[in-house]
Amino acid sequence: MWTHEESIEIDATPARIWSVLADVPGWRRWNAGIERIELHGPFITGTTFTMQPPGTDAFVSTLIAVEEQGGFTDETVIDETRVIVEHRIEALTPRTARVTYATRITGPEADVIGPEVTADFGDVLRGLKRISEQA
Numbered sequence: 333m334w335t336h337e338e339s340i341e342i343d344a345t346p347a348r349i350w351s352v353l354a355d356v357p358g359w360r361r362w363n364a365g366i367e368r369i370e371l372h373g374p375f376i377t378g379t380t381f382t383m384q385p386p387g388t389d390a391f392v393s394t395l396i397a398v399e400e401q402g403g404f405t406d407e408t409v410i411d412e413t414r415v416i417v418e419h420r421i422e423a424l425t426p427r428t429a430r431v432t433y434a435t436r437i438t439g440p441e442a443d444v445i446g447p448e449v450t451a452d453f454g455d456v457l458r459g460l461k462r463i464s465e466q467a
Contacts, residue, residue: 334446339432340457344464346421346429350401352464353419356381362459365452375404403431413439415449431460 342349352358356371367386373379377398384390396416397405403420418434433453437446 334437334442335435336446336450337432337434338450338453338457339430340461341424341428341430342461342464343428345427346401346423349421349429349431349460349464352460353404362463363456364459365456410445411441413437413441413445415445431457433457
């Protein structure tokens with residue numbers, strides 16, 4: 333198993349941050365690791381989305397848990413390797429929150445895929461902070 337966790341504090345309400353996270357097609361505005369993305373239904377548990385990072389093949393992920401203003405968890409299975417990413421929103425004050433990306437990877441390629449999946453999390457979280465604080 334391979335795990336990684338990274339957090340950032342954002343000067344925005346959980347509702348504002350949630351509106352940015354729930355706008356899946358809009359992720360491209362603040363996440364440079366997405367060339368193409370498509371949500372296949374509403375942003376609820378069980379819905380899938382297809383994402384293609386620049387220069388790689390697209391993959392399909394499933395929303396396995398969605399809690400409005402609290403965060404969501406997605407799961408991606410690549411061959412025998414399972415990647416789970418929790419995106420948690422924790423209110424710190426009425427106008428600030430901490431967002432945490434927590435990753436758990438299991439399977440034969442966990443040690444290889446883990447660093448690749450999480451390498452840009454710092455940049456992604458800073459992008460989320462920037463766009464969430466623009467409101």
